[in-house]
Amino acid sequence: MATTEDFTVTATxxxxxxxxxxxxxxxxxxxxNDSGDERCNKTGVIQFGAIFTPVFFSMVVIFSLFGNxxxxxxxxxxxxxxxxxxxxILNLAISDLFFTAGLPFWAYYHMYGWxxxxxxxKTVSFVFYIGFYSSGILLILMTAHRYVxxxxxxxxxxxxxxxxxxxxxxxxxxxxxxxxxxxxxFSTSPQNHCVYTNSYWKLWGIYQQNVLFxxxxxxxxxxYAKIICRLLRPTxxxxxxxxxxxxxxxxxxxxxxxxxxxxxxxxxxxxxxxPLSVDSKTLAANCESEKSLDYALYVSRLFAFSHCCLNxxxxxxxxxxxxxxxxxxxxxxxxNKSSIRSRQSRNTIISVTSGEELSV
Numbered sequence: 001m002a003t004t005e006d007f008t009v010t011a012t013x014x015x016x017x018x019x020x021x022x023x024x025x026x027x028x029x030x031x032x033n034d035s036g037d038e039r040c041n042k043t044g045v046i047q048f049g050a051i052f053t054p055v056f057f058s059m060v061v062i063f064s065l066f067g068n069x070x071x072x073x074x075x076x077x078x079x080x081x082x083x084x085x086x087x088x089i090l091n092l093a094i095s096d097l098f099f100t101a102g103l104p105f106w107a108y109y110h111m112y113g114w115x116x117x118x119x120x121x122k123t124v125s126f127v128f129y130i131g132f133y134s135s136g137i138l139l140i141l142m143t144a145h146r147y148v149x150x151x152x153x154x155x156x157x158x159x160x161x162x163x164x165x166x167x168x169x170x171x172x173x174x175x176x177x178x179x180x181x182x183x184x185x186f187s188t189s190p191q192n193h194c195v196y197t198n199s200y201w202k203l204w205g206i207y208q209q210n211v212l213f214x215x216x217x218x219x220x221x222x223x224y225a226k227i228i229c230r231l232l233r234p235t236x237x238x239x240x241x242x243x244x245x246x247x248x249x250x251x252x253x254x255x256x257x258x259x260x261x262x263x264x265x266x267x268x269x270x271x272x273x274x275p276l277s278v279d280s281k282t283l284a285a286n287c288e289s290e291k292s293l294d295y296a297l298y299v300s301r302l303f304a305f306s307h308c309c310l311n312x313x314x315x316x317x318x319x320x321x322x323x324x325x326x327x328x329x330x331x332x333x334x335x336n337k338s339s340i341r342s343r344q345s346r347n348t349i350i351s352v353t354s355g356e357e358l359s360v
Contacts (some may be wrong), residue, residue, distance in 0.1 A: 002269060009146045020091075038117055040283075040284075040286075040287035040290065040291075042290075042291060042294065044169050044291075044293060045291055045294045045298075047112050049294075049298050050110050050111050052302075053110045053302070054107035054108075054111055055104075057103045057104070057106065057107040057302075058104075060100070060103060060302075060306050060308065060309050061100055061103050061104060063309035063311035064096055064097070064099075064100040065097070066095050067097045067272060067309055067312035067313065068094075068100070068179040068308075068309075068312055069097075070312070070326075071089065071090075071093040071312050071322075072093050072094075073091065073329075074322060074325045075089065075090050075093060077325075077329065078325045078328070078329075080274055081165070082165055083165065084089055084145065084165050084168065085145065085232075086165075087165035087169055088138055088141060088142045088145065088168075089142075090203065091134070091169055091172060091173075092135065092138045092139070092142070092218050092311060093312065095130075095131050095135040095138055095176075096128055096131065096135060096308040096309075096311055096312075097131070097138050098130050098131030098134070099128060099131030099132055099135055100131070100308055100309075101127055101128070101131070101306045102124050102125075102127055102128030102131065103128075103305070105124045106128075109194060113192035113193070114189050114192050114193055114194040116189075117189065118187075118188055120189075121187050121194035122184045122185075122187045122188075123184070124194070125183040125184065125187045125194065126180055126181070126183045126184035126187075128183070129179070129180035129183040130173075130176050130177060131308075132180070133175075133179045133180055133212065134173060134176035135307075135308065135311070136212045136213075136216055137175060137176060137212075138172060139254075139275045139311075140215065140216050140218060140219050141168070141172070141219055143219050143223045143224070144219060144223060146223065146227070147223035147224075147226060147227060150225060150227045150230055150231075151227070151230060156251075172305045179208065180197075182201055182204060182205065183205070185355075186198075186201040199272050202269075202272070203269055206265050206266065206269045208270070209262065209265060210262050210265065210266055213258050213259070215261040216254070216258070217254075217255070217259075220251055220254055221251070224247050224251055226325060227247060228247060228248075246314075250314055253310060253314065254307075257303050257306070257307045257310075257322060258307070260296070260303070260304075261297075261300040261301050261303065261304035262299040263300075264293060264296045264297045264301075265285060265297070267293055268293055268297065271290070284312070342358065
């Protein structure tokens with residue numbers, strides 16, 4: 001409670017929609033003063049999220065499931081899981097599937113609120129965060145591994161197999177589970193919401209994501225800048241320009257996908273540190289600012305979350321080896337279909353010439 005000479009303001013923040021620590025923070029606060037109650041009406045923001053978010057999440061889920069399951073199938077059919085590179089790719093696909101598994105629940109949450117109970121809230125948050133953080137960790141490790149492969153191709157890290165792959169996987173998932181555990185322990189579902197129990201853990205989640213982004217960005221910029229410098233040296237290698245374009249695309253997509261989202265998240269976190277003003281004009285300005293941040297969060301988050309369906313494209317299918325595997329698999333499927341049609345035709349001919357009923 002804060003007082004001035006003019007009136008007294010009692011602010012009770014009410015969270016109208018909160019998904020995985022991404023603050024859809026309704027500034028619907030009750031201001032008690034002489035003139036009555038004032039509200040920051042966010043109905044338009046909430047309706048925007050309820051319509052736009054489920055549609056976009058549905059698209060992300062479809063593309064992510066298709067791309068990541070296809071990666072797992074290709075790895076199982078044509079590749080050796082003992083390779084450290086293939087281990088990273090396999091874990092990234094599984095990580096993206098964990099991340100994707102939470103999106104239908106958050107889409108439902110935006111439309112109807114959270115009516116699935118507290119245990120479901122904890123479980124979905126936990127699984128979602130495991131996918132979120134493991135994906136970030138894997139992208140950092142894959143970038144560092146690619147850097148070592150270019151700068152020092154004879155390194156033992158590049159040729160690591162077997163036990164090294166298993167140890168790397170255990171560490172990746174162990175750290176991801178540890179970092180995601182607050183999402184399970186401190187999530188709750190009061191009044192049809194799935195939220196953290198208090199502001200401390202909300203801020204912890206926001207800044208944890210900000211730190212992951214900053215570390216990822218530093219690793220990306222450093223490693224790929226070094227790789228580009230190496231590739232720009234006079235060399236007889238072919239595909240140099242294509243490789244440089246791919247690296248540049250990876251950096252741009254990563255930055256445009258995650259930078260706006262993390263900036264908006266950070267700006268949202270400042271509302272927890274700044275005391276509410278008692279000036280009605282300032283309160284109105286803060287309300288409009290919050291609305292703008294809410295819209296920005298909805299849009300920037302959609303671009304960031306779509307990264308889970310872009311990972312297979314940029315990190316796997318643009319590689320020569322996986323494109324060849326994909327072509328081979330599609331060709332084998334085509335041959336199988338042709339073989340089935342051929343057998344059907346032969347059976348039909350036999351059936352007709354023998355005077356029997358048509359059968360396959």
